[in-house]
Amino acid sequence: MAMVIGAASAAQAVPEKKAVAHRAPAKIAWASMIVATPEGGVRIGNPSAKVKLIEFGSRTCPHCARFDAEGLPALRSGYIA
Numbered sequence: 001m002a003m004v005i006g007a008a009s010a011a012q013a014v015p016e017k018k019a020v021a022h023r024a025p026a027k028i029a030w031a032s033m034i035v036a037t038p039e040g041g042v043r044i045g046n047p048s049a050k051v052k053l054i055e056f057g058s059r060t061c062p063h064c065a066r067f068d069a070e071g072l073p074a075l076r077s078g079y080i081a
Contacts, residue, residue, distance in 0.1 A: 028046075029081070030044075030045045030046045030080055030081055031044065031045065031076040031077070031080045031081045033045060033046070035047075044076070044080055045080040051079075053075070053079070
């Protein structure tokens with residue numbers, strides 16, 4: 001007994017490729033990535049970020065101290081993270 005397979009049957013006979021599940025990359029806690037720079041500064045966050053913020057401050061300045069207390073937590077939780 002001979003069996004003839006038509007074009008539609010031949011297409012169905014080809015094994016289908018299994019779908020590969022892609023996992024999302026693991027989240028990195030960038031706000032906790034604190035590194036000393038060669039220039040003598042400190043970098044917090046992703047070194048490959050598209051936007052970079054450079055802060056100039058003084059440890060003895062009351063305005064800088066206020067920013068450190070009130071503004072930096074919002075930057076860390078929102079933009080750096």
